[in-house]
Amino acid sequence: MLRNLGLKVFALNFFNAVKLRIMVFLLPTKYLKYAKTIQVFENLRNDLVISEEWSNSVKLIRNGKYWEGVGKQKEILGNLHSSKESITNHNNVAVFYSYRWGTNFGHFGALGMKLRFDEIALGYVPKRKMYVKNKFLFDKFKLTLNDRIIPICNTALLQFERPSNWLEFELINLVRFGHGYIDHNSMHEIVFQSDAIDRENAPLKDFMPHDKLLKLLGLKSNDWFVALHIRNNKFLYDERKVNQHKFNPAIQAIIDAGGHVIQFGMNMKKVQGFNPDRVKLLSEIQGAENLDVSVIAKARFCLASASGPTDVAEAFGIPTLQTDSISCCLQIKSSSKGSMYLPKRVLRKNRTLKLSELAETGLGYREVSLKEWSKESITLQENSSTEILNATLEMLYPEKLTSELSSKLQEIRVEHNILARGKISESYLASNDWMLT
Numbered sequence: 001m002l003r004n005l006g007l008k009v010f011a012l013n014f015f016n017a018v019k020l021r022i023m024v025f026l027l028p029t030k031y032l033k034y035a036k037t038i039q040v041f042e043n044l045r046n047d048l049v050i051s052e053e054w055s056n057s058v059k060l061i062r063n064g065k066y067w068e069g070v071g072k073q074k075e076i077l078g079n080l081h082s083s084k085e086s087i088t089n090h091n092n093v094a095v096f097y098s099y100r101w102g103t104n105f106g107h108f109g110a111l112g113m114k115l116r117f118d119e120i121a122l123g124y125v126p127k128r129k130m131y132v133k134n135k136f137l138f139d140k141f142k143l144t145l146n147d148r149i150i151p152i153c154n155t156a157l158l159q160f161e162r163p164s165n166w167l168e169f170e171l172i173n174l175v176r177f178g179h180g181y182i183d184h185n186s187m188h189e190i191v192f193q194s195d196a197i198d199r200e201n202a203p204l205k206d207f208m209p210h211d212k213l214l215k216l217l218g219l220k221s222n223d224w225f226v227a228l229h230i231r232n233n234k235f236l237y238d239e240r241k242v243n244q245h246k247f248n249p250a251i252q253a254i255i256d257a258g259g260h261v262i263q264f265g266m267n268m269k270k271v272q273g274f275n276p277d278r279v280k281l282l283s284e285i286q287g288a289e290n291l292d293v294s295v296i297a298k299a300r301f302c303l304a305s306a307s308g309p310t311d312v313a314e315a316f317g318i319p320t321l322q323t324d325s326i327s328c329c330l331q332i333k334s335s336s337k338g339s340m341y342l343p344k345r346v347l348r349k350n351r352t353l354k355l356s357e358l359a360e361t362g363l364g365y366r367e368v369s370l371k372e373w374s375k376e377s378i379t380l381q382e383n384s385s386t387e388i389l390n391a392t393l394e395m396l397y398p399e400k401l402t403s404e405l406s407s408k409l410q411e412i413r414v415e416h417n418i419l420a421r422g423k424i425s426e427s428y429l430a431s432n433d434w435m436l437t
Contacts, residue, residue: 043164050076050163058173064362066330066419070183073174077181080167092176093122097130097149099158100172105292106308108141109204110172110184112315115148116191116203121177128170131157140293144204185330185419192314192334193421199297202317202336206297213298216288217262217280225260227299227318231307232267237369239380242305242324244269246385250303250392251279257396259300264292265309301338301395306331314339321395321425323383328355329364332422338398340423342391345381345434352381352434355409359416390427405429408436 053076060069101111118125125148132138132151142151161169174181182190195201211221219225228251233241251261251271255278263271264282271279283289293312296302302313302320313320319338325331328343335341346353346363358364363378373380405426412435413421429435 043162047163050080050166054163061365062367064364064366066362066365070174073183074181077166077171077174080164093126093128094168094170094176095128096157096161096169097128098169098171099131099133099161101170102130102132102134102138104308105137105140106311107172108137109308109311109313109315110188111141111149112144112202112204113188113191113311114170114175115145116197117175117187120191120194129157131155131161133158140290141204143207144293146205185333188333189419189421192336196337197314197317198337199317202315204297204312204315206294206316208291208294208298210298213288213291213294216291217285217295218277219260223260224258224300225262225295226254227296227302227304227309227313228261228263228271229265229302229304229307229309230263230268230271231305232265232269235369237371239326239368239370239373240306240324241370242382244271246383247271247303247323247388248273249385249389253389253392253396254303255279259396262295262299264295265307303392303395319395321391323388323391326380327365327367328420329359329418330367330420332424333420334422338395340391340394340425342383342387342425342428343435344383345432347379347381349377354434354437355412355418356416356437359418364418387425387428387431391425394425394427405436412436 054073057069057072057076060066060072097111101107101114115125127148127150129150129152132153135151135153138151170176172184174183175187176182177187191197191203197203214221214223217225228247230244230247231238231240231242235241248271251274254261255274261271261274261279262282263279268281268283270281270284282292282295292309296309296313296318297316299313299318302310302318304310304313304320304322305324306322306326310320310322314336317336319336321340321342323342325341325343328346332341332343346358353361353363355364370380403426406423406429409424409429410421412418424435
């Protein structure tokens with residue numbers, strides 16, 4: 001009986017021991033799954049909080065409170081930096097580019113500027129990976145990027161680019177600079193004020209032979225051309241919308257000077273009334289439809305309304321005349337050698353606001369729709385055909401330029417701490433005293 005009792009005790013103890021061991025193995029797994037669930041929700045909550053804070057900072061920037069919004073963004077990234085370890089390399093350089101650097105045509109021009117900024121700030125250009133959403137677009141710039149960007153088509157990288165992981169990415173709004181961050185527009189100013197960037201020392205190089213391009217465009221070897229881009233008005237309240245017909249006198253001036261015009265851009269409406277041998281729409285030229293990058297890089301200069309292609313032209317060091325520029329304290333930035341801008345006027349109840357007013361009120365930094373402007377009885381006035389013609393003549397005959405008005409403009413910019421310091425057309429300054437008071 002005792003023997004039987006001993007066996008029962010042994011069996012019971014053995015069973016309890018096995019049960020305990022099973023619990024030791026199983027319970028941590030349960031807790032681990034629970035902990036993982038909690039961590040997932042915690043990450044989502046953090047991402048949501050950061051996204052909302054970032055969205056609020058963007059609203060501040062778009063509504064003219066530029067430095068306040070940038071300050072909020074620096075604070076957000078600074079808090080991220082202090083709250084988590086980063087997987088950046090030993091030089092504290094982000095491993096990835098944000099996918100936003102490659103989301104549209106103009107952003108690739110900004111990416112070229114960023115590559116030059118790295119040369120200036122770091123002394124070299126680190127290779128970084130970037131998720132590519134549009135491979136066709138990326139391939140347009142693949143050669144000129146010269147393997148400095150490693151494209152990734154796996155969406156896992158895109159999914160990894162959540163707010164809580166932003167330290168691993170070079171964002172397009174802010175990038176690392178020293179022990180802090182610098183905003184995109186200030187970075188642009190550093191790059192284009194540091195040296196006279198032209199086609200010889202530009203951040204991006206095009207490898208299409210000039211003669212080959214001319215042949216593909218149906219031009220002769222001694223011909224020259226101007227690249228033309230007029231923003232396609234897709235949105236009713238787009239503050240960058242323009243009247244295409246007002247470019248005709250400038251186009252005629254280019255033809256009269258012996259040049260050709262190559263119009264490019266997606267879904268462009270071809271300018272009318274010109275000899276088709278002198279004015280061509282790129283998408284209609286068989287065998288050259290997708291050569292917009294080379295057309296920009298090989299043009300004598302680029303004539304364009306405010307839009308992304310001007311960033312590409314700048315990155316290739318091409319002189320650019322940008323018309324109908326908005327946000328004159330922010331977007332009329334220093335540019336490639338020989339470039340100039342024509343700003344839109346800002347009118348409140350038919351009175352043109354002075355540059356000093358735009359700077360002091362923040363309206364010169366504002367980027368909102370025409371509908372939002374109208375709520376405050378403000379309208380934006382496009383450049384006239386005469387203003388565009390006169391500025392085009394300055395581009396064609398630069399020896400006629402003077403600098404007294406530009407010097408006065410720079411004094412006002414310094415006095416009011418205006419960020420953007422790009423050149424305004426001399427003829428525009430001469431007939432628009434609101435810029436100089």
